[in-house]
Amino acid sequence: MSLPKQADDAITFDTFMEGVWRQNPVFVMILGMCPTLAVTVSAENALSMGLATTFVLVSSCLLVSMVRNLVPKEVRIATYIVIIATFVTLVDYLIQAVSLKLYEALGAFIQLIVVNCIILGRAEAHASKNPPLKSVVNALGMGIGFCIGLFALGATREILGAGKLFGVSLFGEHFQPWV
Amino acid sequence: MVLPPGGFFVLGGWLLLFSLLRSRKEARAEA
Numbered sequence: 623m624s625l626p627k628q629a630d631d632a633i634t635f636d637t638f639m640e641g642v643w644r645q646n647p648v649f650v651m652i653l654g655m656c657p658t659l660a661v662t663v664s665a666e667n668a669l670s671m672g673l674a675t676t677f678v679l680v681s682s683c684l685l686v687s688m689v690r691n692l693v694p695k696e697v698r699i700a701t702y703i704v705i706i707a708t709f710v711t712l713v714d715y716l717i718q719a720v721s722l723k724l725y726e727a728l729g730a731f732i733q734l735i736v737v738n739c740i741i742l743g744r745a746e747a748h749a750s751k752n753p754p755l756k757s758v759v760n761a762l763g764m765g766i767g768f769c770i771g772l773f774a775l776g777a778t779r780e781i782l783g784a785g786k787l788f789g790v791s792l793f794g795e796h797f798q799p800w801v
Numbered sequence: 802m803v804l805p806p807g808g809f810f811v812l813g814g815w816l817l818l819f820s821l822l823r824s825r826k827e828a829r830a831e832a
Contacts, residue, residue: 649816659808662808662811774815775808778811778814778815782811783807800807
């Protein structure tokens, strides 16, 4: 059984901006709070986590949208998780290969992207009902919105906590770190 | 793993800021 096709397949500016601003996953929908609060101790960690999630989100939404008419409704969630897990494994090995320090800083939260509500929510609510290109545009907006949210938190915490941004000291050597 | 401190307060601060901006925008629209 295939999922019903949505009548409106047009890609508008709102398709992209929905996730960036109006339905921002961090500030409006309050989704993905576990990685949001845990890894945003610095701007670098926050941005890395945001980019990793964006990659998984866009790739999995593309694939979910492409197979939406082939997957039986009863096993769709299991299929989504397998698709998402595939891309999470890619990101996991990629970060491990590029920067071991970053990999250790992000910890288990890279693997936990598999169960991120933003990704499962997008796959179920949007990608499974829309054509691939529209799903990718929407997922990209949502990913950028997530990056903005994480960066806002990470940058604020790094500036307040260590007086730095991306490791660069902002207030000189007399700044007393809060943490 | 122990969660680093400050996250809840910073997130709360951002949410308060956006809430304030939204209420000001709505007040301006009503006026």
